[in-house]
Amino acid sequence: MKKGLFLMALLLTVSVAGWAQQPGVFQPGAYRDGIYEKENSVNRRFIPYTSLRESDVQWTKRIWREIDMREKINQPLYYPLDFSSGKSRMSFLQVLSKHILTGEIIAFSDEQFLTPLTLNDLKVKIRKQGDSVEQSQFDEQGNEHFVKVLPAADSIWMYRSFRTLKVKEDWFFDRQKSVLEVRILGLGITTWDEDKNLPIDQYWVYFPECRPYFAKYEVFNVKNDAERRTYDDIFWKRMFNSTITKESNVYDRGIIEYAHGIDALLESERIKNDIFLYEHDMWHF
Numbered sequence: 001m002k003k004g005l006f007l008m009a010l011l012l013t014v015s016v017a018g019w020a021q022q023p024g025v026f027q028p029g030a031y032r033d034g035i036y037e038k039e040n041s042v043n044r045r046f047i048p049y050t051s052l053r054e055s056d057v058q059w060t061k062r063i064w065r066e067i068d069m070r071e072k073i074n075q076p077l078y079y080p081l082d083f084s085s086g087k088s089r090m091s092f093l094q095v096l097s098k099h100i101l102t103g104e105i106i107a108f109s110d111e112q113f114l115t116p117l118t119l120n121d122l123k124v125k126i127r128k129q130g131d132s133v134e135q136s137q138f139d140e141q142g143n144e145h146f147v148k149v150l151p152a153a154d155s156i157w158m159y160r161s162f163r164t165l166k167v168k169e170d171w172f173f174d175r176q177k178s179v180l181e182v183r184i185l186g187l188g189i190t191t192w193d194e195d196k197n198l199p200i201d202q203y204w205v206y207f208p209e210c211r212p213y214f215a216k217y218e219v220f221n222v223k224n225d226a227e228r229r230t231y232d233d234i235f236w237k238r239m240f241n242s243t244i245t246k247e248s249n250v251y252d253r254g255i256i257e258y259a260h261g262i263d264a265l266l267e268s269e270r271i272k273n274d275i276f277l278y279e280h281d282m283w284h285f
Contacts, residue, residue: 046215060172064246067165076220107203164190180279244268
């Protein structure tokens with residue numbers, strides 16, 4: 001009796017497996033978008049910072065810089081624009097917005113990370129509601145009248161108008177290891193208002209809090225699709241181009257407040273060169 005039940009169960013299992021493999025019968029997860037299963041970026045973990053004591057910091061300089069999304073080297077951070085949960089690649093702002101809306105990352109209205117934004121404020125920032133328009137309608141008697149109608153919210157408005165990524169970072173010399181290092185403290189999102197033709201600061205995020213999520217999303221590699229980096233790699237390895245807009249100073253002012261045009265670019269390069277010279281002068285050849 002037991003042997004007969006075992007044979008019946010075995011035949012049932014084989015028949016179900018054969019039915020699942022029949023052509024034209026779709027099973028969720030049966031089709032893979034690629035020639036192999038990607039495990040590297042999915043299982044990646046960010047590299048934690050080494051321990052740092054105040055007594056080991058011999059010198060430090062706070063720097064503010066901006067990453068322009070219009071530059072070709074920075075466009076892997078900007079694209080793709082359309083958002084789809086099924087896609088294997090998401091833009092930097094889409095990744096950030098996703099984890100902010102789920103409450104895993106906190107967005108702040110200031111760069112000191114003191115005033116967090118509410119979820120409703122963030123939804124308004126991400127989904128732009130257009131101006132109301134008048135639309136004609138007819139009542140039962142056939143009389144025409146006009147009513148104001150709000151168009152559907154533009155869900156990709158913020159991704160499309162994403163113009164500048166602000167970076168707040170500290171450069172320091174660790175005399176325990178005898179190296180000059182940099183650590184990013186915060187990232188600020190700035191969009192471009194086409195109606196007013198002005199930049200708008202949206203919010204700031206605390207970078208160390210974002211690193212565990214940035215390490216799990218790929219960035220497009222123009223040279224090789226099999227060797228894609230993650231967003232954490234982009235910032236860790238400094239794979240972007242930027243312009244310094246401010247250094248810590250007694251007046252607490254940015255470069256744009258005392259230099260313009262080519263003079264502002266030269267001042268940015270001077271600050272960058274001063275950091276290089278400090279490290280260079282620490283050694284004698």
